[in-house]
Amino acid sequence: MIKGKPALIIHEMQKFVVDPAYAGFPALANQVVERGIAKNISALAAAFRKAGAPVFHTPARGRPDRADVKVNTLIAAMGMKGTPLPQDHPAQAYAEGCEFHEGDFEIARSSGMTAMVGTQLDTLMRRMGVETVVVTGVSVNVGVAGNVMVASELGYHVLVPDDCIAASDEATHRAIVDNQFRMIARIVQSADVIAALEA
Numbered sequence: 001m002i003k004g005k006p007a008l009i010i011h012e013m014q015k016f017v018v019d020p021a022y023a024g025f026p027a028l029a030n031q032v033v034e035r036g037i038a039k040n041i042s043a044l045a046a047a048f049r050k051a052g053a054p055v056f057h058t059p060a061r062g063r064p065d066r067a068d069v070k071v072n073t074l075i076a077a078m079g080m081k082g083t084p085l086p087q088d089h090p091a092q093a094y095a096e097g098c099e100f101h102e103g104d105f106e107i108a109r110s111s112g113m114t115a116m117v118g119t120q121l122d123t124l125m126r127r128m129g130v131e132t133v134v135v136t137g138v139s140v141n142v143g144v145a146g147n148v149m150v151a152s153e154l155g156y157h158v159l160v161p162d163d164c165i166a167a168s169d170e171a172t173h174r175a176i177v178d179n180q181f182r183m184i185a186r187i188v189q190s191a192d193v194i195a196a197l198e199a
Contacts, residue, residue, distance in 0.1 A: 001188065001196045003157045004131025008048045008055045010041055011115060011137030011144055013098035016091035017060070018138060018166075024078075028139050031166040031173070032095075040163045040190045041136045042097035047194040049101060054128060057100055058115030058137075058147075061087060061108040068111045075113070075142060098137075114146030122154055132157040134193055135185070140167035140176050148185050158185035161193055 015022045018038070023029035032038065048055050062069070064084050071077050085092055093099075100106060107121045115121050125133070133156040135147050144165050151158050160181050167173035181187060 001159065001186065001192065002132045005129045006048070006053050006132040006134060006159075006197070007125055007128070007130040008045060008053065008134045009058055009115065009121075009136065009147060010045065010055065010098055011058045011135065011147060012060055012139075013038065013041065013057075013095045013137050014059050014091070015093050015095055016085060016089075018095050019091070022091040025139075025168065027168045028141075028166065031169065032138060035163065035166050037136070037138075037164050037166050038095045038097040040161070044134070044136065044161065044164060044190045044193060045098070045101070045104075047197045048134075049103065051197040053197065054125075054130070055101070055104045056115075056121060056125075057094065057098075057104060057106045058119070058121065059092075059094070059106065059108050061092065061110060063110045066111075070111070073113075076111075113142050114150055115143075116147050116150035116154070125156075130156070132159060134159045134161065136161060136164035138166050140165050140173050145176060145180070148181055152184040159188050159193060160185045161188050161190040164190050 018032040020029040045055050107119050109119050112118050133151045
């Protein structure tokens with residue numbers, strides 16, 4: 001299952017995305033809670049740390065002036081509404097269970113939808129000899145889909161733990177995972193990855 005050195009990507013598990021008390025997309029936040037993905041990601045990250053494998057947090061942390069945002073998509077236009085969150089706002093924090101730990105890596109981006117493009121993530125993983133990427137977080141609709149597709153295109157072996165990702169609704173989740181992701185990644189459960197790390 002795991003080929004060569006693995007790395008874990010935890011995408012956008014920030015309160016303003018996944019906590020119903022703060023989230024701009026309540027349906028997505030509700031799916032995160034219903035699916036219990038934060039707890040599963042937490043267990044997976046602990047296994048990666050124990051195995052000495054890198055854990056990458058890939059949050060969205062926009063510039064206050066949004067000078068680098070190109071409004072070329074609906075989601076970018078929606079993101080331009082309202083006042084940007086200050087970096088120290090409680091909603092910018094990681095969700096419970098998905099916090100940054102000493103030794104983890106944080107690869108923040110100020111614009112765009114995927115951590116695999118326009119950041120140092122790919123370069124850093126190549127320097128570290130990573131061959132297998134395990135993608136978790138949100139959303140299956142956009143960010144996770146982008147990471148899975150680009151990582152595959154860049155030559156990584158991609159694992160997607162189905163119990164560590166969420167979409168805006170269950171029907172969309174199943175459609176994307178079962179019809180798109182399975183063509184370019186291996187769909188697994190977090191317990192499968194943990195067992196492989198322990199082996």
